[in-house]
Amino acid sequence: GAVVSQHPSRVICKSGTSVKIECRSLDFQATTMFWYRQFPKQSLMLMATSNEGSKATYEQGVEKDKFLINHASLTLSTLTVTSAHPEDSSFYICSARAPDRAPFYNSPLHFGNGTRLTVT
Amino acid sequence: AQSVTQLDSHVSVSEGTPVLLRCNYSSSYSPSLFWYVQHPNKGLQLLLKYTSAATLVKGINGFEAEFKKSETSFHLTKPSAHMSDAAEYFCVVSERTNAGKSTFGDGTTLTVKP
Numbered sequence: 001g002a003v004v005s006q007h008p009s010r011v012i013c014k015s016g017t018s019v020k021i022e023c024r025s026l027d028f029q030a031t032t033m034f035w036y037r038q039f040p041k042q043s044l045m046l047m048a049t050s051n052e053g054s055k056a057t058y059e060q061g062v063e064k065d066k067f068l069i070n071h072a073s074l075t076l077s078t079l080t081v082t083s084a085h086p087e088d089s090s091f092y093i094c095s096a097r098a099p100d101r102a103p104f105y106n107s108p109l110h111f112g113n114g115t116r117l118t119v120t
Numbered sequence: 121a122q123s124v125t126q127l128d129s130h131v132s133v134s135e136g137t138p139v140l141l142r143c144n145y146s147s148s149y150s151p152s153l154f155w156y157v158q159h160p161n162k163g164l165q166l167l168l169k170y171t172s173a174a175t176l177v178k179g180i181n182g183f184e185a186e187f188k189k190s191e192t193s194f195h196l197t198k199p200s201a202h203m204s205d206a207a208e209y210f211c212v213v214s215e216r217t218n219a220g221k222s223t224f225g226d227g228t229t230l231t232v233k234p
Contacts, residue, residue: 042227091161095164
């Protein structure tokens, strides 16, 4: 089945530094990937839609200069949290749809295992 | 516009008893609906999906869900709970567009008592 790999699973960084999170589709090509943020005991909040070869589409209220997304190939999207602050501490998850014969919106999302970011 | 409401934030059952997790949706078009499960500090795993074929959908681990258009519901059920079913469950609706943006419910925490 389709596998999405996310790395690292945990990262601790100091305030003011930047952190990069990678999301890879291992056995399929993904022209679109999605980045979410999840607070404890809460649902997933869509941050942005990552589009291969073009700019990401950010949700309202998400700072594009703060959360830099690069989708340079059909199997890799990266999220960089720039100048991280303690309030950026959260669980970040990526997902992608594996192409099949079904319409795009009928294909399930495949999720990475998430990245726990702690900013000290 | 589309939305999803999971009617219970917490559900607690005893091992071996039935599970019912409720989900209501709102969509301008015939929806694509999904149930996902999330174990602590993990990503989400697909349990099952409805995409306008059979209204009763069977998924993994003995779960199933029934799409009821008249009630705008897509409740998740399992005849007999197992300890390993304890997790967070999300009902999701997807837009029928090329982007296929997904809207997540707030989640239901399932606790299974021995």
